[in-house]
Amino acid sequence: MEPNQTQKNMTEIENSIIADIVSGKYKNFYLIYDRKSTDDTNNQKNSIKYQKSENTRFAFREKLPIAPISVEGFFKEGIISERHSAFKENSEMTFGNGDKVQYSVERPKFYKLVEWLNNGYFKGAIFLCQDRATRNKGDETIIRKLINAGVDIRYTLTTYDKTSSGELHMDIDGMFAKHYSRVTSEKISLTIRKSRADGLCTHKAPVGYLNQGNMTFKPQDPERAPIILKMFKKYAEGSWSLADIARWAIEEGFTMPPVRRRRTEAEMLEDEENDESTQVEAVCRPPTYNNIHKILTNPFYMGKIPGNDGQYFDSTSHEAIVTEEIFNNAQLELKKNNKSARYIKPLDHPFRNMIRCAECKRTYTPYLKKGHIYFGSRCARGCNNHFRSFNLTLITRTLESLIGNLTFTKEELDDIDSSISTEIATLDKKRIDLIESNERKKKKVREDLAYLNANRLTLLRTGAYTPEKIKEEEDSMNLALKSFRDQEEASDISMAQTVKEVIKLSELIKDTLPHYSLCNSYEKEQIVKIIFSELSFSGKTLNFKTKNGFQSLENRLKNHFVTNCGPTGNRTRP
Numbered sequence: 001m002e003p004n005q006t007q008k009n010m011t012e013i014e015n016s017i018i019a020d021i022v023s024g025k026y027k028n029f030y031l032i033y034d035r036k037s038t039d040d041t042n043n044q045k046n047s048i049k050y051q052k053s054e055n056t057r058f059a060f061r062e063k064l065p066i067a068p069i070s071v072e073g074f075f076k077e078g079i080i081s082e083r084h085s086a087f088k089e090n091s092e093m094t095f096g097n098g099d100k101v102q103y104s105v106e107r108p109k110f111y112k113l114v115e116w117l118n119n120g121y122f123k124g125a126i127f128l129c130q131d132r133a134t135r136n137k138g139d140e141t142i143i144r145k146l147i148n149a150g151v152d153i154r155y156t157l158t159t160y161d162k163t164s165s166g167e168l169h170m171d172i173d174g175m176f177a178k179h180y181s182r183v184t185s186e187k188i189s190l191t192i193r194k195s196r197a198d199g200l201c202t203h204k205a206p207v208g209y210l211n212q213g214n215m216t217f218k219p220q221d222p223e224r225a226p227i228i229l230k231m232f233k234k235y236a237e238g239s240w241s242l243a244d245i246a247r248w249a250i251e252e253g254f255t256m257p258p259v260r261r262r263r264t265e266a267e268m269l270e271d272e273e274n275d276e277s278t279q280v281e282a283v284c285r286p287p288t289y290n291n292i293h294k295i296l297t298n299p300f301y302m303g304k305i306p307g308n309d310g311q312y313f314d315s316t317s318h319e320a321i322v323t324e325e326i327f328n329n330a331q332l333e334l335k336k337n338n339k340s341a342r343y344i345k346p347l348d349h350p351f352r353n354m355i356r357c358a359e360c361k362r363t364y365t366p367y368l369k370k371g372h373i374y375f376g377s378r379c380a381r382g383c384n385n386h387f388r389s390f391n392l393t394l395i396t397r398t399l400e401s402l403i404g405n406l407t408f409t410k411e412e413l414d415d416i417d418s419s420i421s422t423e424i425a426t427l428d429k430k431r432i433d434l435i436e437s438n439e440r441k442k443k444k445v446r447e448d449l450a451y452l453n454a455n456r457l458t459l460l461r462t463g464a465y466t467p468e469k470i471k472e473e474e475d476s477m478n479l480a481l482k483s484f485r486d487q488e489e490a491s492d493i494s495m496a497q498t499v500k501e502v503i504k505l506s507e508l509i510k511d512t513l514p515h516y517s518l519c520n521s522y523e524k525e526q527i528v529k530i531i532f533s534e535l536s537f538s539g540k541t542l543n544f545k546t547k548n549g550f551q552s553l554e555n556r557l558k559n560h561f562v563t564n565c566g567p568t569g570n571r572t573r574p
């Protein structure tokens with residue numbers, strides 16, 4: 001994809017900012033770092049908003065200049081905001097080439113900050129307190145190294161002396177930070193283990209139950225649960241395939257619970273700046289084959305819950321939708337891998353709802369008889385159209401010759417060729433007339449404009465015009481001039497061009513014809529749908545309307561077409 005101009009400009013600005021940073025332009029400035037752990041919700045120090053305001057106030061008080069720049073995806077106006085999960089804390093280490101040990105990076109922005117501070121791009125960084133900067137021994141070592149290298153690390157809530165007792169103070173805070181972070185993630189995993197052992201639903205309950213933010217109580221969804229029960233019952237009967245069940249459920253109006261689409265990268269970046277996530281509207285979707293398979297195999301619907309070691313227990317959070325017997329029967333059927341044994345609706349016939357009775361407007365309905373498709377109309381009482389039925393071949397053949405007739409014949413093309421020069425001459429005459437008349441009108445408007453300009457002061461002084469009124473007059477005259485110019489430009493688009501386009505369309509249709517005659521009736525239906533907007537029979541005459549764009553070709557025919565495809569009523573083909 002070609003980046004548009006704005007994006008290009010943005011990238012250029014961005015690159016020049018980074019070039020400035022690298023050149024040392026901001027080496028006497030500070031960056032603020034705020035971090036929020038998404039699992040530690042009750043801690044005020046964890047709020048991005050709180051950290052932003054405290055750190056900014058501190059910088060102002062201490063007269064520490066904050067870098068007045070932004071780098072997309074990293075910091076905004078000198079402030080870094082980072083959100084991450086404590087629970088997913090990754091302690092993985094990989095041993096790379098030589099003697100390097102690599103930690104997998106949990107806080108990419110923090111490590112980028114460290115890198116830039118280490119390069120001397122900024123004088124220092126401001127954190128609310130030590131636990132916002134360091135989360136483990138590794139982070140602590142990094143910060144300590146930066147300080148030793150002369151980087152100015154500041155903590156808004158604590159000041160550490162640059163003495164040994166200051167260092168001790170820092171050590172102690174670091175220990176607490178580490179401990180706190182460990183406790184948070186420990187607490188979460190312990191709670192989950194314990195709740196599971198108690199038979200509580202620690203995960204999101206599946207479709208058919210309601211998730212109300214409470215793991216001890218997952219009530220049944222009054223709309224979806226009854227349909228799920230029926231799905232199990234039908235499937236356990238044995239004659240339904242999964243696809244049958246999916247179709248049936250969709251017809252019952254069954255939908256999956258509302259889900260939000262994935263947030264875009266821009267939305268995620270925006271989220272880092274705030275304490276709350278931006279809301280994306282949730283939508284309900286119809287179930288897929290896989291959804292149905294998942295439902296029919298999930299023991300949750302028997303009132304079971306997965307324990308810590310993978311086996312299922314009786315749940316204390318929710319009640320069964322199906323009995324164990326029905327569930328087990330359904331599992332047996334699944335093993336048989338049923339082929340579809342029933343069609344809820346037969347595969348539709350082509351050209352359904354496309355052809356009407358011209359008189360009473362009822363549609364001809366396709367039906368199958370002895371292996372052939374026929375169309376029949378149940379016309380309204382008193383309808384004078386006695387052409388009540390025809391077969392598929394009649395309609396496809398009629399349409400084929402009708403489509404053929406939409407294209408120009410050789411004679412017509414020759415005709416167009418010879419008449420086009422005279423047409424152009426006529427048009428050019430019209431065009432010259434238009435330009436002349438426009439010139440007169442333009443002259444008048446220009447004179448009015450000149451008058452207005454010359455007498456502006458007088459008009460104002462005498463109160464004949466207010467300044468607003470003068471502006472209004474001026475605008476409307478300029479608009480008039482513009483519309484004259486537009487007219488002239490429009491008439492510049494030549495007749496020749498228009499004709500060329502219609503001929504091109506005619507050629508395209510001609511190219512389609514061989515495909516039409518070879519393809520199956522469903523594909524024929526698709527082609528017909530592209531060209532026609534209405535088809536109806538009055539007697540054996542097929543009336544039609546084409547879609548926009550084909551009308552210049554349609555206008556040559558008279559909106560109806562006789563079916564018996566013989567030489568009568570047809571024009572000669574090349």
Ligand SMILES: [Zn+2]
Nearest residue numbers: 357360379383
């Ligand atoms: Zn009728």
